[in-house]
Amino acid sequence: MHCFWKSRWTGFLLQNIKTNKSKPPLYSTKQQPLNQLPLELQEVCKVISSWIGGLDDLELRLNQFKGQLTYPLVSQIIDSCKHEAPARRILRFFLWSIKVLDFEKLKDEDFNHVIRVLAEKKDHTGMRILISDIRKEGRVMDPQTFALVAETLVKLGREDEALGMFKNLEKFKCRQDGFAVTAIISALCAKGHAKKAQGENVKEARKVIQEMKGGGLVPDLFCYNTFLKCLCERNLKRNPSGLVPEALNVMMEMRSYRIEPNSVSYNTLLSCLGRARRVKESYRMLETMKTTGCAPDWVSYFLVAKVMYLTCRFGKGNEIVDEMIGQGLLPDRKFYYNLIGILCGVERVSYALELFERMKTSSLSGYGPVYDILIPKLCKGGDFEKGRELWEEATAMGVSVSCSSAVLDPSITEVFKSRRKVEEEVKPEKSSRNEIPRLEPKTRRERGKVKKKIRGN
Structure with a gap:
């Protein structure tokens, strides 16, 4: 039964795994x-x-x-x-x-x-x-x-x-093979994600896997990856600290049946770790991929670099991007689009410009959306000179830019100060006021000491 499944459906399912897209x-x-x-x-x-x-x-x-x-x-x-x-x-x-x-x-x-x-x-x-x-x-x-x-x-x-x-x-003369197992597990897990179910569909999916193994049918890689996604989504909502332990248990079970977890398996976990902002565990899982023989793909590096930038670990994020480039991986344009957008969103335009230079050295085309992000961001931040430099660079390269040239005019474009800069300017003003700080005891013990002193006087 399992051989029948392998011969007929493996090509179809592996294509889904490689593209990481929705089922056809x-x-x-x-x-x-x-x-x-x-x-x-x-x-x-x-x-x-x-x-x-x-x-x-x-x-x-x-x-x-x-x-x-x-x-x-x-x-x-x-x-x-x-x-x-x-x-x-x-x-x-x-x-x-x-x-x-x-x-x-x-x-x-x-x-x-x-x-x-x-x-x-x-x-x-x-x-x-x-x-x-x-x-x-x-x-x-x-x-x-x-x-x-x-x-x-x-x-x-x-x-x-x-x-x-x-x-x-069997009453419908339909084979209870690997495709059927994957179908029911995919259905249960899809609902667990969409409706944020409280783990019931994860238990049912696990029950199906156990019953199939008891009947001599081992779920395949696609089936385990589907279950792993459902499990990680459940833990992301209910128990983020259990993300890594429970996912590693599933991967250990996969290896016991000679099914090696692939990059999709790890990327599923890395995606949930990033959404939970679990930085150390994300970085450790990237290292685990290398030691277990599963080479990280550009999606793996993207997920870890993303969480580094979102948590203001910009130097570490740059190291991960450089490591990916050093491995000879050629990412999709969305890799740079998304990371540059994140860096602009957290008001780190200088790091975004450095990442854009890395994109240009990788000989990727499609620079238009990046110019559309950086030029207005620089001008609205007051750096009109750099904004005009990028505009002229795009024009010289023949790249069409969607943003208007009016953004380069200081008399038209309103300059906004980032919240971080405003707070830095406000702090010295507060400290320069000649006010006597009000001292209050913070603990009950300190309050008791103060009362005793007052009564003694």
Whole structure:
């Protein structure tokens, strides 16, 4: 069973891991334009998409259809009107087509297709009707269909129903393989993140993993990374000090099954550590990646440098950026965009300029957004000379700048002083006042001593 999973789905899942993007659609979502259909089918689509009349009226109008209906046309009609038509009218059309095509039965894939459409529309009752029909007629449910149904059920707050369906997949002739395990864990963990659940979905996901291991099926890397993300998100909200210990326990478990944590595993943890501003642990995890043989990627360095800059450890942040460059890693432009934006946000434009120089030495293009940040920031901070220098530099390089040239005019641009500079100017004024400081005892013991002295006098 596990070998089947590896051969069929590993390429698909590893692509998700490398790109670190949202999951692609589990099935084709191409929609044929309505005007490309024959006139008879266009009329059927209009009837289904109409909000006028009840479901019985819909069926009466469908009975007036004189054309020859085939199962490819049924799917074609549903695809053409699934975005406009109400879910219950789509279901009624499909049930009507089953009666019409009595001698030419619909295939399993047609049932699966309609279930997926209803799942997208979050029609729980419609899904249950067709899922029940699949089970009664002994039809096969596709793994992709189960994945979408499980995700929809969890979003609707029906986790128990999704888990019950997972445990009884054999009744739907659907393999309980690695893809199914990943699907149910992903659904549970996604809800734990979106609704900030109090750990219940983490426990359910862990329970699924334990049951699968007991049945001889070992979750794969993608499955563990999904669970790790859910666990870290839960600890970020409830127990930040448990982020590292619990994540390392999961990674240890992964290695016991010869599954090496990759950069996505560590980056998931580093992201939550950064959001919790746990600086030392972030830096230690970056060092741990090197010692365990998992080479940090540019995202790893970005997450650690980000938390360094946000906590005003600018020198250490620069060291991490230099280390990344020394390793020969070529980051995405967003690496520099985000860090330069952070440095400008914390009023450290000089460090932002240094980071911009590093960006230019790495031969990355796309400098326009950086000039758009730095030039107004410098001018509004009173450094019009440096702002004009950057403007001329951008013009000489042929870089288009979105900010207006009016920002370079001191008579137009209002200069703002940063809060830090204002506080530095206010402090000497307060200390220069000839006021007698008011001394008050801070502790109860000191107050008692003062009272005794007063009574003695």
